[in-house]
Amino acid sequence: MANDWSTFGADLHLELRGPRLRAGLTDALREAVRGGRLEAGTRLPSSRSLAADLGIARNTVADAYAELVAEGWLTARQGSGTRVAHRTAPRAPAPRSRTRAPRPAAPAHDLKAGTPDLASFPRADWLKAYRRALTAAPHAAFGYGDPRGRDELRTALAGYLARARGVHARPERIVVCAGFTHGLSLLGQVLRARGARAAAVESYGLGLHADALGRAGLGTPVLPFDEAGTSVREPADLDGCGAVLMTAAHQFPLGGALPPDRRAAVVDWARGAGGFVLEDDYDGEFRYDRQPVGALQGLDPERVVYLGTASKSLAPALRLAWMVLPEGLVDEVVEAKRAADQVSAAPDQLAFAEFLGSGAYDRHVRAMRLRYRRRRDQLVAAVAARSPETRIGGIAAGLHAVLVLPPGTERETLRSAAWHGLAVRGLDDYRRPGASRAADGLVVGYATPSDSAWPGALEALLRTLPLRAG
């Protein structure tokens, strides 16, 4: 049927009137070529004759032909008429070749750590902040922005971080980024460009963070730990490192706060070695039993890079995070960020500035702190009642706890969890290659479910735990 012009007009399904006629004809012809109905080399009817067939103006056809010649679908040569171009043999996108394995059914309950309760995202308050910000924004806010981020947000963050986290923050030292890993990647690039060969990481942590440093060309030696937490007493552990990445306020996932002498020791190392501490303060807002542990950065703003995020306190989907940088790193980080074209959307930044400035952020954090604390208390009480020998660690803060399991039972317990429809991770998932093992355990993200899903998730967790003699 490729050359059967008698039916071609009908095939085109043209609306034969109105301003879209030429465009419709062009589109239909293009589709016919692309789809293979018109093969390469096929000579098209003259514009006069197709126009007559279709009952439309000749110029309309001629214009469509010219358009398609310009696009390379057709060729037009004096004497040989208009033909389907040879080079443009139709190549539809190949169908997806691999057959993907069918996905297992999603688990019914989710206690994987790392995500806050998404159902509690304060939509109305956020929308209010967004509306105010969008309405008040100067025209220039819609252009290409400062790679450091909007002034309004950096000013609001400086105030908030000083107040809530004891961070020495000045707006000109703050760089807004699209997430913690984004910030870490930029820092890795900068450190590598300065000649650093490695950045030490803790024995337990997120693999993707070490990966981000690795992609920047840095080795990632692992720091040892003991009962008190990550050990930074032996400077030899940091030999050759340009930086050390730490979750000082609340080790992820083990859960402890770095003791004062170790906080001081790591800052001392940075001062002596000219290195930097990269402080991952992912959940600093959430501390339940006493005042928050202040940020390490306050001890020496010139040697500690503070990294915070709205991903746990508000929502990961906003892609809003921030770095507070030593003076000496500001320009290099800004240049790396500028080159990579990564600025969070200005309206989001302005909305977050408004959200912080209006007190909505404090209100939300307070409400979530109460909610998560209640869940933590329920978790502790339920485990004590149902599995009294199970020790729970890391409960003073944050969005997760560690349930310490009898030695050698972690994998079996994870299988049990899957059986009970519970998505949860074991401690070993977070152990870095080469690190010694802290314990068998489950990392329970009690913030993850919605309020309505929480009781079921908790029950599934309790059923997952090994039965003990009691």
Added chain:
Amino acid sequence: MANDWSTFGADLHLELRGPRLRAGLTDALREAVRGGRLEAGTRLPSSRSLAADLGIARNTVADAYAELVAEGWLTARQGSGTRVAHRTAPRAPAPRSRTRAPRPAAPAHDLKAGTPDLASFPRADWLKAYRRALTAAPHAAFGYGDPRGRDELRTALAGYLARARGVHARPERIVVCAGFTHGLSLLGQVLRARGARAAAVESYGLGLHADALGRAGLGTPVLPFDEAGTSVREPADLDGCGAVLMTAAHQFPLGGALPPDRRAAVVDWARGAGGFVLEDDYDGEFRYDRQPVGALQGLDPERVVYLGTASKSLAPALRLAWMVLPEGLVDEVVEAKRAADQVSAAPDQLAFAEFLGSGAYDRHVRAMRLRYRRRRDQLVAAVAARSPETRIGGIAAGLHAVLVLPPGTERETLRSAAWHGLAVRGLDDYRRPGASRAADGLVVGYATPSDSAWPGALEALLRTLPLRAG
């Protein structure tokens, strides 16, 4: 005054009642240490005596001391009392050391190319789309997202790109990115990881695009050009290249559309060499005198990567752009993106999906097309009237035009522009290292000013042009 305890209580500016008392005391002490008012080694008064001085409960002071010991600001040893820690000698952030040169006054008029009319950003329509999107979004939309971007947006884009740009787009081939350069950086990484050594670029273009490829480890040889545009007739020019970056629909900044035979030739090269064409379709929506030139990608979706952006059609500040990928590149690009933590904020993506789906995007693009076309017509008419010998190129499409200047006069004309308070760039600013010179000229971004600023900017431009015999 560091040790003058008699006035210390007054200095703390404490609210001496209420739940914030302990926190206030802690903050004030921390500040005193950090700011240097309390020097390292200073012994603090006992909690009993400070409490008495301040007229507050002893436990409040003891708690504050304990907190600061935990943070490393103070040390407490049996027998020696509580002292300011030695390791935490106060180090306020160093003042910004370099004196920055005073900035010259901002030019009064701006015709630099690359930014749309920011005053025309459709705030009300965008806000409406954002509100709808935020209200309708499932809870999961606030979590960590699919690195490809939201389904809703990829589906809306697939429909739009097929209809408006002749792109063969299926949602699973689309990856949302935070800007053109972000997408290009990811592609550069992927191509380099596949073993490509170089990606060819056009003789004229944005330096930061070539830089992005360079940072990925790719060489960026320059393609020659002639009157018809970038020359891709000699496959030897592409020897050793894994890709070629092109602005096929509207060369930036020279302004021409790549002729049909060259469109075909570059796709032929990609097929034969197993390479890829990276199609930078930055302003494909804006064509004034005839139907838009369809995207090159339609010729072979397996060898052309289509890159589009909302930066010119809507606003750079949204950080929304997209790639339509060949099947063979999808997984690698998605993995590179996942690793780098760069997903545009989901609410923005959902708002843009709503904006596209509701027809608001088409309406906005149509309105802006009329507005920019009117400005282009005014530019052409004014230059013809006031400087009849000046040739204007690249006016069929886009947001900018090229004013061709008498040979050897570009730098002088730019000085004249500065004198007239006009920010504008010369063609040579866009010439890539090693490329031959097309002409002396000004690249006039007539879309950049607001409607109210446009007449003044045009007048400044006309005054800038060299006087000719006439």
